[in-house]
Amino acid sequence: MVRGNLVGRLLLPGAGSLAVFGLLVGGGLLYASGGGTARDTLVTQMLVNAVLVIGLQIFIGNTGILSFGHMGFAAVAGYTFALLAIAPRFKERSVPDAPFGLADVQLGIAPAMVIAVAVTLALGLIVGLGLIRSGAKSGAIAATMITLALLFVVYEVARNYPDLTNGRVGLTFGPGNSLSDRTWIYVILFVAILSARLFRETETGRLAQAAREDDLAARAMGVNPTYPQLAALLLSVVVIAVGASLRTHVLGSMTPEFFFFGYTLLTLVMLIVGGRNGVTGAVLGVIVITAGNEFTRYLAGGDVSVPGLNWLLQEGLSDIFLGGAMLLFMILRPEGLLGDWEIDFPLRRLLRRLPLPGGAKRASPVPAAARPDPSRLSASEVTVLFGGFRALDGSSIEARADEIVGLIGPNGAGKTTLLNVVTGIVIPAEGRFSLGERVLTGEQPHVIARAGLARTFQNLRLFPALSVRENVSVAALVAARHRSDRVLPDPDELLVAAGLWEQRDRRARELDYGAARALELARAAAAAPAFLLLDEPTSGLGEAESAAMIDHVRATAAAIGAGVLVIDHDLHFITTICDRIYVLDQGRVIAEGTPAEVQADPAVQVAYLGASG
Amino acid sequence: MTEFVQQFVDGLGRGGIYALLALGLALIFGVMHLVNFAHGETITVPAYVAFGISLAVGGNWWLIVPAVIVAAVLVSVATEFVAFRWVRGSSDFTMLxxxxxxxxxxxxxxxxxxxPKAKNFEKPGWIFNTVRVGGVSFEIVDLVTIGVTLATLVLTVSILRKTLFGIAIRAAAEDFDAARLMGVRSNRVIRSAFALAGFLAGVAAVFWLMRTGEAEPGAGLVPLLKGVIAAIIGGLGSLTGAVLGGFALGLAEVYLRAWLPGNLAGLTxxxxxxxxALLFIVRPQGFVTVRRAERV
Known part of the structure; x- marks a missing residue:
């Protein structure tokens, strides 16, 4: 297991990073060997752009939050670097009145870069806390607007605070200051690729990706997306700051336009064309767009003449190319050329075929190792208001960890609302609920999940782009951190028991419906909960599958020592599986008892059949 | 006090432009959950139309005004047809x-x-004239903007309230899937929403262009950003909120400019x-909350 982790998390991605680096640099050098300083410069710029695009990938790829602000970070880093690294005799002319005595400072490249990173990192932390406060999640518009505002704030300050930035003219290094060889670029590029690739495989990266795929499901599994997102942001800011310093140095100057809309467009297009969710894709995008850009520039350069099309072959063609590429990819292939594919994936598959320890899994049943948890789940007098509608009206239920409790009732009776209340998704107007001694009313979903309540969803909420195994391992990760007082189920064995072992490397979205239901249950079990809360586990399943689900739920609950609270419409399923049943109608509990008692209750018959008296 | 009133009218004048843009953005967001950053093109393209007209026949605003509005409607509908139709139902990330x-x-x-450079055309001669009312002087352009904006908003409200088309749009903005099930034709509703948003933006474009008198490739970006910001301040999807957000933003800008000391004026x-940024951090959902409960 440990060895498998080492290979999977470190060696293979490391080898993959080296391969990606090799392809990028090799391709560049091959092109540059065609001769000419112009080609040399182009290749240098491509490598530097790659560093910045990888910085973007770390944040956007892992969190799914669209950021326009990263070039704002880049501008801050670029100005800091330029102010520190430019010789005083040049600053005397451009920014003689720079505050903090910056006009007289001259640092070497490396220390200037370190300080630029530190300053940008501090800004990144502030912005990151703001993003978190705004409830950033995949696709969140408020988060995107905050980053866009950042880009504009930096731009406006750069233009209108000439004492520091020399306004629109900008800052210039003296002549003869550009890098004579690319050693440093190579080193920085490789480290950037490697850290992005490794971050993707870290636990933190995995949690960020789970939240990217489904924020609510991730929270309900006990993931607090805040820290993974912040970690992704800070790492990406470091890479961006280094890349921006490098670019400033290579270009020999710094103006407000350097890291503004145009460059944001360029880097974003590079990121999405190759595939934003993978490092290999990001780098491929850099190559493709650099080549395409260069080709359009050549076409527009005046050396080419195509009868009838000459109106097209002029300045601006490369902008059409970039904007058009963004548009076409979003419409035709939003996941990019490679999606989240990495160059080391085939290697991993190859390795799996070899009989390594831990490579083959015995199909053993999940051992009944865990002891039953004595705690009770109880909700008392819960009332939920949606506007004027009382979805729940003073309902109370209780469940022990050694029983399976059913929740039935007609549509709109408040069953799912009750489940949403005890998982923290809906805040009740009145009432409280607790697990054992611990009152959980008003807690956040991830806190409740960590306390021991794991749920499934009526309409299936897996992490679609993550593999079957990763879906379960996200929950197991959280359990390892927060539920270590219990015997933790082995995620692989849960997969075997769910009949998913053979499909462990497929993406969750590729599973058929029954398998997806089974995976959601396995994922909830991997969280090592005291209670499994199941919202219509047989919904959409056939008769045979429903029957199999009875045994599967029982076996899983027994194996992890958890109680079960289950909602279902399938009366056969409910009456077979449950020890006790609560019947809800119009937000109230109208009956409670064993399946036989409940079925005999006249009030239940009225609610279900509309029969009176 | 005089100054305060002047600034208030100035702020409402600017805010009116933002409100018209924000309302269109909120309509589009309502029917397809898209924050349309291409909505600014409904100002950029008309700007070049105005430039073209003034080049051809001189700055005749009796001609420019209708042309600008028609151009804005066409641009809005065209962007839907060329681009947004194909990403309907995609992730927010993709649509953005x-x-x-x-x-x-x-x-x-x-x-x-x-x-790439800005092209100028003649602004109407009267716009920076002032009228004095009770010791306070107002710029005519502000008064006209406010008046026309209010009239346009009243017209829009009555369209949305009274006509079948308006009801369909509002229903779609409330719950698109339910509206579809009730027989609202999604293509037509979305196209109409884009057309109406284009019309509102066209009116905004008229006043924006009267003030700037120039056409440049990125002309629509700044008003668009203000419109988006206003729409989000108002709680994306809320039509009333978008209008209020627009006026609030206009007022905030004017008072901020007046309040910042002279040497920092460039930093307005x-x-x-x-x-x-701070606003979105503190209140990411805007000030008019639209209940958009996620079904779980």
Whole structure:
């Protein structure tokens, strides 16, 4: 297991990073060997752009939050670097009145870069806390607007605070200051690729990706997306700051336009064309767009003449190319050329075929190792208001960890609302609920999940782009951190028991419906909960599958020592599986008892059949 | 006090433009959950139309005004037809970047077809004239903007309230799937929403262009950003909120400019964006909350 982790998390991605680096640099050098300083410069710029695009990938790829602000970070880093690294005799002319005595400072490249990173990192932390406060999640518009505002704030300050930035003219290094060889670029590029690739495989990266795929499901599994997102942001800011310093140095100057809309467009297009969710894709995008850009520039350069099309072959063609590429990819292939594919994936598959320890899994049943948890789940007098509608009206239920409790009732009776209340998704107007001694009313979903309540969803909420195994391992990760007082189920064995072992490397979205239901249950079990809360586990399943689900739920609950609270419409399923049943109608509990008692209750018959008296 | 009233009218005048843009953005967001960053093209393209007209027949605003409005409607509908139709129902991420793609392509087209530099055309002669009412002088352009904006808003409200088309749009904005099930034709509703948003933006474009008198490839970007910000302040999807957000933003800008000390006046725009960032941090859902409970 440990060895498998080492290979999977470190060696293979490391080898993959080296391969990606090799392809990028090799391709560049091959092109540059065609001769000419112009080609040399182009290749240098491509490598530097790659560093910045990888910085973007770390944040956007892992969190799914669209950021326009990263070039704002880049501008801050670029100005800091330029102010520190430019010789005083040049600053005397451009920014003689720079505050903090910056006009007289001259640092070497490396220390200037370190300080630029530190300053940008501090800004990144502030912005990151703001993003978190705004409830950033995949696709969140408020988060995107905050980053866009950042880009504009930096731009406006750069233009209108000439004492520091020399306004629109900008800052210039003296002549003869550009890098004579690319050693440093190579080193920085490789480290950037490697850290992005490794971050993707870290636990933190995995949690960020789970939240990217489904924020609510991730929270309900006990993931607090805040820290993974912040970690992704800070790492990406470091890479961006280094890349921006490098670019400033290579270009020999710094103006407000350097890291503004145009460059944001360029880097974003590079990121999405190759595939934003993978490092290999990001780098491929850099190559493709650099080549395409260069080709359009050549076409527009005046050396080419195509009868009838000459109106097209002029300045601006490369902008059409970039904007058009963004548009076409979003419409035709939003996941990019490679999606989240990495160059080391085939290697991993190859390795799996070899009989390594831990490579083959015995199909053993999940051992009944865990002891039953004595705690009770109880909700008392819960009332939920949606506007004027009382979805729940003073309902109370209780469940022990050694029983399976059913929740039935007609549509709109408040069953799912009750489940949403005890998982923290809906805040009740009145009432409280607790697990054992611990009152959980008003807690956040991830806190409740960590306390021991794991749920499934009526309409299936897996992490679609993550593999079957990763879906379960996200929950197991959280359990390892927060539920270590219990015997933790082995995620692989849960997969075997769910009949998913053979499909462990497929993406969750590729599973058929029954398998997806089974995976959601396995994922909830991997969280090592005291209670499994199941919202219509047989919904959409056939008769045979429903029957199999009875045994599967029982076996899983027994194996992890958890109680079960289950909602279902399938009366056969409910009456077979449950020890006790609560019947809800119009937000109230109208009956409670064993399946036989409940079925005999006249009030239940009225609610279900509309029969009176 | 005099100054305060003047600034108030000035702020309402600017805010009216933002409100018209924000209302269109909120309509589009309502029917397809898209924050349309290409909505600014409904100002950029008309700007070049105005430039073209003044080049051909001189700055005749009796001609420019209807042309600008028609152009804005056509642009809005065209962007839906060319781009947004194909990403309907995609992730927010995809739709957002699609609209940016449209913006960048339009910018590039004008860079190539005309010039990367701004082209000027004649502003109407009367706009910076002032009238004095009880010791306070107002710029005519502000008064006209406010008046026309209010009239347009009243017209829009009555369209949305009274006509079948308006009811369909409002229903779709409330719950698109339910509206579809009730027989609202999604293609037509979305197209109509884009057309109406284009019309509102066209009115905004008229006043924006009267003030700036120039056409440049990125002309629509700044008003668009203000419109988006206003729409989000108002709680995206809320039509009333969008209008209030627009006026609030206009007032905030004017008072901020007046309040910042002279040597920092250049930083007004920067300060506005900083405030906006803070606003989204503190209240990401805007000030008019639209209940959009996620079904679980």
């Amino acid at each position: 970047l699609t609209s940016f793609g449209v913006h960048f392509v339009v910018v590039a087209v004008f860079v190539m077809a005309v010039s 725009e920067g300060a506005v964006f900083l405030l906006i």
